[in-house]
Amino acid sequence: MEYLIHLAILFAIYAILGVSLNLVVGYTGLLSVTHAAFYGIGAYATAILLTKTGTGFFASIIVGMIVAIAVSFFIGIVLSKFKGDYYALGTVGFNTIIFAIFLNLQSLTKGPLGIPGISKPKLFGINFADNFNFLILVLVFLGFIYFASCFVANSSFCRVLKAIREDEEAIQVFGYNTLYFKLAIFVISAAIAAVAGSFFASYITFVDPSSFRLMESVFILAIIILGGLANLRGSILGALCLILLPEILRFVGFSVDIAAQMRQVVYGVILILLMLYRPQGLIGEYKL
Amino acid sequence: MDILPQLIINSIIAGAIYTLIALGFNLIYGATKFFNLAHGVVVAIGGYSFFYFAKTLGLNIYVAVIIGVLLVGFVGYGLNKLVYLPLRKRKASNMVLLVASLGAFTALQAIIAILFTSQFKTLSHGVGIQRIFEFFCGVITQTQIIIILTAILVMVGLVLLLYKTHLGKAVRAISDDEEMARIVGINTNKVIGYTFFIGSAIAGLAGILVGFDTGIEPTMGLSLLLKGVIASIVGGIGNIYGGVLGAFLLGFVENFGIWKISGEWKDVIAFALLIVFLIFRPKGIMNK
Numbered sequence: 001m002e003y004l005i006h007l008a009i010l011f012a013i014y015a016i017l018g019v020s021l022n023l024v025v026g027y028t029g030l031l032s033v034t035h036a037a038f039y040g041i042g043a044y045a046t047a048i049l050l051t052k053t054g055t056g057f058f059a060s061i062i063v064g065m066i067v068a069i070a071v072s073f074f075i076g077i078v079l080s081k082f083k084g085d086y087y088a089l090g091t092v093g094f095n096t097i098i099f100a101i102f103l104n105l106q107s108l109t110k111g112p113l114g115i116p117g118i119s120k121p122k123l124f125g126i127n128f129a130d131n132f133n134f135l136i137l138v139l140v141f142l143g144f145i146y147f148a149s150c151f152v153a154n155s156s157f158c159r160v161l162k163a164i165r166e167d168e169e170a171i172q173v174f175g176y177n178t179l180y181f182k183l184a185i186f187v188i189s190a191a192i193a194a195v196a197g198s199f200f201a202s203y204i205t206f207v208d209p210s211s212f213r214l215m216e217s218v219f220i221l222a223i224i225i226l227g228g229l230a231n232l233r234g235s236i237l238g239a240l241c242l243i244l245l246p247e248i249l250r251f252v253g254f255s256v257d258i259a260a261q262m263r264q265v266v267y268g269v270i271l272i273l274l275m276l277y278r279p280q281g282l283i284g285e286y287k288l
Numbered sequence: 289m290d291i292l293p294q295l296i297i298n299s300i301i302a303g304a305i306y307t308l309i310a311l312g313f314n315l316i317y318g319a320t321k322f323f324n325l326a327h328g329v330v331v332a333i334g335g336y337s338f339f340y341f342a343k344t345l346g347l348n349i350y351v352a353v354i355i356g357v358l359l360v361g362f363v364g365y366g367l368n369k370l371v372y373l374p375l376r377k378r379k380a381s382n383m384v385l386l387v388a389s390l391g392a393f394t395a396l397q398a399i400i401a402i403l404f405t406s407q408f409k410t411l412s413h414g415v416g417i418q419r420i421f422e423f424f425c426g427v428i429t430q431t432q433i434i435i436i437l438t439a440i441l442v443m444v445g446l447v448l449l450l451y452k453t454h455l456g457k458a459v460r461a462i463s464d465d466e467e468m469a470r471i472v473g474i475n476t477n478k479v480i481g482y483t484f485f486i487g488s489a490i491a492g493l494a495g496i497l498v499g500f501d502t503g504i505e506p507t508m509g510l511s512l513l514l515k516g517v518i519a520s521i522v523g524g525i526g527n528i529y530g531g532v533l534g535a536f537l538l539g540f541v542e543n544f545g546i547w548k549i550s551g552e553w554k555d556v557i558a559f560a561l562l563i564v565f566l567i568f569r570p571k572g573i574m575n576k
Contacts, residue, residue, distance in 0.1 A: 082566060089562075096555050100552065267391070271394070276371065276374060
């Protein structure tokens with residue numbers, strides 16, 4: 001049972017990441033591979049605030065979001081100059097830079113040693129150190145984020161985003177300043193990713209830079225491409241598949257190290273096969 | 289200060305390694321116009337196949353180098369045949385090809401780790417046995433001299449191939465306009481297959497040389513690939529001379545950058561260079 005709850009918590013965290021990344025990649029058509037950076041910013045915000053200053057967990061979520069918004073605002077402005085695969089390459093660059101900051105800014109992040117001993121949240125006398133309670137908390141946040149994202153996805157704002165995806169120049173002719181729209185959705189998505197990061201830090205009670213490498217961004221991208229671009233239910237489905245699938249490998253009887261690598265093989269092969277046979281993913285509405 | 293000659297030597301060595309990666313990457317990009325991220329894992333396959341043939345099977349070093357390079361060439365050729373060619377026939381967008389190559393990268397890197405474990409291995413026979421030369425108060429090892437010579441040789445060979453042979457003419461024709469090349473009777477898919485073979489073989493050679501200089505690990509490909517990509521873009525993507533120029537510029541900027549700030553920030557410096565170029569001169573130095 002504990003094991004199932006553990007999987008469910010991981011699923012919920014990745015579903016939050018998937019839903020938020022889908023807003024950028026699926027609806028706006030910007031291939032971003034830097035999501036793990038914002039995820040990491042949220043995780044480190046929670047880790048540092050909870051271990052060093054004794055701020056509450058929920059306050060640390062807000063701080064993480066604010067930092068992610070500030071950073072993504074700056075990154076978004078730089079990225080707005082690029083298009084297509086150059087955009088993707090630029091995001092790879094920012095993921096690498098922010099990973100290097102986690103790794104090397106030792107006074108704040110303790111570098112490769114990581115930050116242990118992050119406490120679990122408490123609210124109204126409910127102790128979330130119990131994994132089941134924690135799961136409920138994450139699911140409540142996931143539900144809230146999912147419905148907020150659905151609201152965004154059905155708004156007139158999002159119709160402009162889809163227009164940008166289909167033909168940016170055409171929508172510019174209609175007088176929309178596409179820079180603001182792209183920047184806005186990028187910042188929103190980064191802020192949501194930071195929330196997922198806060199939950200991750202609090203659940204694992206330990207953060208180190210290796211959780212936020214480029215490969216993590218690729219994994220989140222694989223989730224939304226598998227589930228389907230421009231479909232929020234797809235992202236949740238994708239997270240479910242990619243969290244559960246590797247667990248089957250565990251029962252096949254590989255050793256821990258090999259199972260971890262087999263997981264990477266599976267993700268890689270899934271990406272190739274999807275591109276070859278079903279580029280819109282399981283229930284997607286948009287092809288890359 | 290006698291750190292200056294050493295910095296210059298280090299910059300040239302780094303430039304030579306990046307040259308080898310950028311040459312192959314640029315060749316493939318010129319013919320296919322997409323970012324082949326699997327080029328990075330091909331470098332690692334080169335290092336590991338040499339390791340297998342020379343250390344595990346105990347073959348002669350030169351034989352092992354030749355078999356290793358050929359094997360890597362076939363891996364590149366096979367990737368094109370199995371993944372990229374079907375996608376290109378279906379007129380898939382660059383982003384689809386990019387994601388597919390990312391999938392190939394992830395899967396192959398993990399397969400290497402399964403076969404050879406993820407431990408760091410060195411290819412040379414032992415530390416400290418290498419002959420060391422002194423050069424204006426700077427130090428350079430025998431391997432590093434071989435790296436520089438190989439880079440020059442490969443560059444000259446590639447230029448001769450491109451400008452003096454029929455195959456080279458066909459490659460340049462495809463780089464200019466694939467549609468047109470097909471109309472005048474060039475079997476474009478076959479020629480693109482050859483460029484994958486040659487480009488990957490060069491990358492494999494780079495992997496072996498890096499293995500002799502520092503060592504091999506399954507994750508070595510990513511940072512080398514990114515440096516090669518940065519060099520190509522900075523110099524002018526798809527342009528052979530541009531790639532070489534960019535590689536040496538990157539080598540110098542990186543090594544002189546860490547003169548003042550510590551060495552862990554190398555990747556950040558490299559990506560900062562890329563982003564500056566993408567903003568102010570996106571076509572690179574050589575391309576108009």
